[in-house]
Amino acid sequence: MISSGIVNILTSLTILSHSSLANLCANGWTYFNSTLYCYKVLSNVNYNDALNACKLEHNATLVSIHSDKENEFVNDLVTRSIEWSSPNLLTALIGLHDPDHSGQWQWTDGSIVDYKSWGPGQPNGQYGKEFCVETIETFQSEFEKRHHWNDIPCDLSRPAAVCAYCTGSCKSNPDETSSPRTTAKTCTLSQQSDESAKKWKIAFFILLLLFLLLLPFVIISARKARQTQWLSIDLSLLDFFTLCGEQCSE
Numbered sequence: 001m002i003s004s005g006i007v008n009i010l011t012s013l014t015i016l017s018h019s020s021l022a023n024l025c026a027n028g029w030t031y032f033n034s035t036l037y038c039y040k041v042l043s044n045v046n047y048n049d050a051l052n053a054c055k056l057e058h059n060a061t062l063v064s065i066h067s068d069k070e071n072e073f074v075n076d077l078v079t080r081s082i083e084w085s086s087p088n089l090l091t092a093l094i095g096l097h098d099p100d101h102s103g104q105w106q107w108t109d110g111s112i113v114d115y116k117s118w119g120p121g122q123p124n125g126q127y128g129k130e131f132c133v134e135t136i137e138t139f140q141s142e143f144e145k146r147h148h149w150n151d152i153p154c155d156l157s158r159p160a161a162v163c164a165y166c167t168g169s170c171k172s173n174p175d176e177t178s179s180p181r182t183t184a185k186t187c188t189l190s191q192q193s194d195e196s197a198k199k200w201k202i203a204f205f206i207l208l209l210l211f212l213l214l215l216p217f218v219i220i221s222a223r224k225a226r227q228t229q230w231l232s233i234d235l236s237l238l239d240f241f242t243l244c245g246e247q248c249s250e
């Protein structure tokens, strides 16, 4: 019983701590704890409109993707956010582009291009004017799905686009004018978030300490209560026989 109580306290504090972190994102944005970024899906936009719309909220930009895990998260978020008749045609703009038309792909947030997930035969630069990128979650079967990127014309409107912003602070601000860009996509919790996490830890240890300090008193009180109960029963029996006297034996 005691161990289950401790587990319940730990579970509650963990849930509260996680919900506290999730609330770091503004309303309508989704937190991803692997990157500490908040993500939001826009609908029916081209590259420039999406970029401007992202920037209006929290100075966000189109998402940069740096791992299979993040790629999967982004595509799943798009699928969950946009109702579309055919999932294989639900595509979303991401922040990869070729602004110089030189074949050197860059992320709009200035982070280094250290991960790619091009589909078969892509980027193909069709008609020599595909300088922006969409991602698409293709379903090979009920149990198999793949995430593919495809270069497209920047003025082409797509069903979705994904914005992202760091919940805390980036390690270094990307220099929009530098070339090539070498900034890693790193996001650390802000000082305010760090302080919040520290407060939760302190509260947890105080509660745990109080629990452990009070535990002996609880056990002693429980034992005393049990002894008092037995004593009361004994005295009641004694009183019963004392008061009844001869009448009870009749």
Ligand SMILES: [Ca+2]
Pocket: 122, 123, 124, 125, 126, 130, 150, 151, 152
């Ligand atoms: Ca293409």
